Amino acid sequence: MSKARAGAPGQVRIIAGQWRSRRLPVPDAKGLRPTPDRVRETLFNWLAPILPGAMCVDAFAGSGALGFEAASRAAGRVLMIERDAKVATHLRQQQKALPAPQVEVLQADALTALASLQDPVDIVFLDPPYGQGLLPPALQALLSSGQLKPSARLYLEYARQEEPPALPAGWQMLKQTQAGDVAAMLVGQEPN
Template identity: 60%
Template sequence: MTRAKAPGRSPAGSGGGSGRLRIIGGRYRGRRLPIPDQPGLRPTADRVRETLFNWLAPVLPGARCLDLFAGSGAIGFEAASRGAGEVVLIERNAAVARQLRTNLLTLAAPRVSVIQADALAWLAADATPFDLVFIDPPFADDLLAPACARLADGGWLAPGARVYLETAARAGFPPLPAGWELIRDSTAGQVRFGIALIQPAAGIASD
C-alpha cells in the first residue's frame, strides 16, 4: 500500500518501528529494511502478518504470489522469506517502488520482482494465474472491491487460489465475487483481515 490506513496512524502492532520494516519469520527473519519517507506509509502489523502466514503455512511453499498494493513490501517480502516460489510486487508510487527494489537487492531474494504500475491498470493486461494474491490497498481509496472483480474476471487466479483481504474493521469486506468463500476472518485493532478461497468452478483460469 502507498498510504497508511488513516493519516498518522500505525496499524495494530506496528511492523518494526518508524521508518523500518522487520521480517518476522523464515529465511530473512529479523532483517530490517528501510521504508521510504512517504506520509503515513506503514508495514502491515507484525501480529497480523504472523496470523496470516500461520493460516497460509500449508499452501505457501512454492506458491506463485502477487502483492497488488505492495507499499512497504511487508507482506510480499514475508511471503518470500517463508518459502514462496515467486513473488510479484506491484506498487504505483515511484519513490516507494525504488525503495522496494533497493530492499530486494539487500535481501538478494532471487524469486521476487517489483513492478511500478497502478494495480487496477496492471490487472487489465493478459493474465498469468497466481496461487496467492494479497490485497491490502489504502482504505480511503475504496479499491478492494474493484481489485477483487478484476482478479475474478481476468484469469489471474489458479484453481483453488487464495486471496488475502485487508480493510478497515468499521467498513468490513465488500460482497465477494461468485465462487469466493471467506474461510478465515479476524480483526486486530482497527483492521479486519481474512482469506477467501476461490473455487475452481468460479471461472478460474487453469493450465
C-alpha cells in the first residue's frame, strides 16, 4: 500500500478507458498516497501498446488507482495485492461497484504474494510506501517467482528525494518521469 503523505484526496479519477472520468473514493487509511493523475497519465501512455489483454499486478494497491486504471483501459486481468484488511475490503467494494470482473483483490503481504505468483505476468506496478526500502525486496520477490514474461514491464515509483532503485541484472530503464514529490520509471529486460 502506498503510504507517506497525509491528507490523501477523497477521490481518485480514472483518466481513460471504459470508466473514463469515474471518481472512486479513497479509503480512509493513514498516509494513503494515490499516484497523481499526471504521473498515471504518463505511465498509461507508455503502456498503451501492450496493455490490452495484459495480465497486471498492482502489488501495493492502496487506493487502487493504478489497478483500476489498467482495468479501465482493457487489461485482461488485474491482481491487486493489499496488506491492510480495511483497504482490501474497500477495493473489493469498488471492484463490485464498477463492476470490474477482471480485477481480483488479494489481501496479503506484497513481498510474499509477489514471490508466489502462479501466472505469467505482463505488467507489474510497484508503488510501495515511501521511505521503507521496499522496492529492492519487492523486485527480488517478483524475480524469484519466475512468472515475468520476457516482454514484461515494471513500473517503479518512489519519493523524488530518494535515490532511484538499483535495477536487477539484465533490466534497463525504458522511461522515467517526475511530478511533485513523485519519481517513477518504467523498466524492461535488456534485449539478448
